[in-house]
Amino acid sequence: MLKLSNLHVYYGSIRALNGVSFQVNEGELVALIGSNGAGKSTTLKTISGLLRPRQGAILYEDADITRTAPDRIVALGISHCPEGRRIFGGLTVRENLRLGAVQRRRRTDMAADMEWVLSLFPILKERLSQSGGTLSGGEQQMLAIGRALMSRPKLLLLDEPSLGLAPLIVEHIFQIIRQLKQQGKTILLVEQNIHQALDAADRVYVIETGQITLTGTPEELKHNPQVEQSYLGK
Amino acid sequence: MTMVYYAIQQTVNALSIGSLYALMAVGLAMVFSILRLINFAHGDLMMIAAYLAAFALFANVPLGLTVIFIIAGTVIVGLLMERIAYRPIRGAPDVATLLTSLAVAQILQNGMLLTTRFLGQPIQIAFPTPAVLNGVVAFGPITVPRLNVVSLAVGFIALVSLSFFVTRTVPGLSMRAAAEDLTAAQLMGININRIIALAFAIGSGLAAIAGLLFAVQAGQINPYMGFTPVLKAFIAAVIGGFGSIAGAVVGGFVLGALEVLLTALPGIGDILPPGMVSPSTQALIQQWLPSSLTGYRDAFVFVALILMLLFRPNGILGRPDREEMR
Numbered sequence: 125m126l127k128l129s130n131l132h133v134y135y136g137s138i139r140a141l142n143g144v145s146f147q148v149n150e151g152e153l154v155a156l157i158g159s160n161g162a163g164k165s166t167t168l169k170t171i172s173g174l175l176r177p178r179q180g181a182i183l184y185e186d187a188d189i190t191r192t193a194p195d196r197i198v199a200l201g202i203s204h205c206p207e208g209r210r211i212f213g214g215l216t217v218r219e220n221l222r223l224g225a226v227q228r229r230r231r232t233d234m235a236a237d238m239e240w241v242l243s244l245f246p247i248l249k250e251r252l253s254q255s256g257g258t259l260s261g262g263e264q265q266m267l268a269i270g271r272a273l274m275s276r277p278k279l280l281l282l283d284e285p286s287l288g289l290a291p292l293i294v295e296h297i298f299q300i301i302r303q304l305k306q307q308g309k310t311i312l313l314v315e316q317n318i319h320q321a322l323d324a325a326d327r328v329y330v331i332e333t334g335q336i337t338l339t340g341t342p343e344e345l346k347h348n349p350q351v352e353q354s355y356l357g358k
Numbered sequence: 359m360t361m362v363y364y365a366i367q368q369t370v371n372a373l374s375i376g377s378l379y380a381l382m383a384v385g386l387a388m389v390f391s392i393l394r395l396i397n398f399a400h401g402d403l404m405m406i407a408a409y410l411a412a413f414a415l416f417a418n419v420p421l422g423l424t425v426i427f428i429i430a431g432t433v434i435v436g437l438l439m440e441r442i443a444y445r446p447i448r449g450a451p452d453v454a455t456l457l458t459s460l461a462v463a464q465i466l467q468n469g470m471l472l473t474t475r476f477l478g479q480p481i482q483i484a485f486p487t488p489a490v491l492n493g494v495v496a497f498g499p500i501t502v503p504r505l506n507v508v509s510l511a512v513g514f515i516a517l518v519s520l521s522f523f524v525t526r527t528v529p530g531l532s533m534r535a536a537a538e539d540l541t542a543a544q545l546m547g548i549n550i551n552r553i554i555a556l557a558f559a560i561g562s563g564l565a566a567i568a569g570l571l572f573a574v575q576a577g578q579i580n581p582y583m584g585f586t587p588v589l590k591a592f593i594a595a596v597i598g599g600f601g602s603i604a605g606a607v608v609g610g611f612v613l614g615a616l617e618v619l620l621t622a623l624p625g626i627g628d629i630l631p632p633g634m635v636s637p638s639t640q641a642l643i644q645q646w647l648p649s650s651l652t653g654y655r656d657a658f659v660f661v662a663l664i665l666m667l668l669f670r671p672n673g674i675l676g677r678p679d680r681e682e683m684r
Contacts, residue, residue, distance in 0.1 A: 193549075199547060213538065214534065
């Protein structure tokens with residue numbers, strides 16, 4: 125469904141990705157793990173069109189989207205829920221969700237999507253008229269995911285959905301992620317919470333200093349001495 | 359009773375000047391909120407609108423058509439400005455964008471100067487004010503210049519429509535989202551080029567209306583006429599809370615009230631009806647508020663700006679900066 129080949133991305137003269145290649149198949153939950161500054165968020169930003177690779181290509185459903193504008197990429201069915209939630213704090217929860225569906229033309233579909241998102245996150249239903257900035261961290265994360273789902277994406281990019289949240293809320297967020305996968309969404313998950321990521325994922329890629337260094341199923345990686353030492357703290 | 363009428367007249371003046379400033383300040387604030395660009399060429403859009411209006415009215419185009427013509431023309435200039443000058447430097451440091459806007463202002467002013475010269479006109483021309491905007495309206499014993507009533511009404515309609523636009527329509531919501539977080543707005547699928555162009559278009563349309571009203575008020579136009587209004591609009595936006603659309607409106611009206619107050623209060627001792635205050639009080643008022651103070655009006659306005667920046671840098675409606683909250 126999504127295929128990255130040999131991506132090289134720079135911030136000015138600083139190299140962030142150094143030949144990243146991997147793929148995500150339809151219906152899969154793929155986790156991309158690695159330490160701070162390894163290039164996880166950069167990879168997602170490049171897929172969603174916020175960054176332009178200097179070299180390499182991104183294929184989505186066999187079409188080249190390497191130089192496609194971000195709003196067109198959303199229209200193609202890729203939705204990126206960014207790190208740090210980035211909800212619109214001055215807008216209400218309803219308005220945030222409405223903007224998630226900005227590409228959609230038919231109002232009836234939108235109402236159904238809104239209902240579906242609110243059934244995933246019932247707490248948001250009580251907050252619809254509140255401004256996004258007044259929500260708690262966990263609620264903001266739910267709003268960020270809900271907003272990303274409003275475009276009815278085929279592929280969901282999740283960047284650190286557990287960041288800065290209490291363990292119980294992290295558990296809840298990951299339940300939702302599993303539920304989305306069961307409903308047939310394809311998900312590319314970036315996480316620093318390795319345990320949760322390994323538990324939820326079908327396949328895992330490990331990224332270090334801008335390169336994919338390891339790949340496999342969660343089971344394989346859990347028993348990989350390198351992963352145990354670097355990420356699982358054993 | 360005469361003092362009450364006087365106060366009402368001055369209030370109408372304040373509101374009409376305020377709505378002019380608000381129309382201008384909103385355009386500045388909208389562009390700034392998304393791009394962090396202080397568009398000093400905004401005042402020159404007003405100037406262009408005034409000239410387009412003068413050309414049309416000289417050619418005996420009816421006022422209604424003239425208004426449509428100047429709005430369309432100014433919006434086109436505003437869009438070209440965004441496309442040619444500002445889009446290529448998007449994301450550049452603030453100093454670069456600020457200097458670019460000053461350069462655009464120079465180009466528009468000198469372009470108009472060359473145009474008038476080419477047409478064999480003097481630098482300053484009398485504005486052919488349409489008859490409907492001349493004269494006064496009488497509400498019982500209160501007479502108010504018709505222009506002020508029109509400014510107030512037009513400003514009110516424009517600002518109410520704008521508020522409907524930013525709170526009730528998807529492009530309006532998209533604009534506010536883009537102002538809060540441009541990257542996140544892109545991730546929603548919002549076409550930010552289109553939203554930024556829309557902000558310029560709306561700002562230009564409002565500047566066109568303000569330009570016509572301002573030209574009628576001044577009675578004459580020249581290629582540099584946009585400079586003072588853009589400064590005033592900037593002050594209004596800062597007073598209200600820079601980058602906030604509601605703040606720009608509030609700031610516009612506050613500035614209008616301040617200016618009218620600073621014009622009306624000096625010399626008020628001379629026109630007080632006899633018997634209203636004791637002669638000694640009247641002498642005191644005459645001493646402390648002499649009519650000669652009127653000339654210092656703009657100085658007082660800038661003092662107010664400095665005080666605002668010192669004690670409430672985020673304006674009346676402004677929220678603390680993100681940096682401050684960290």
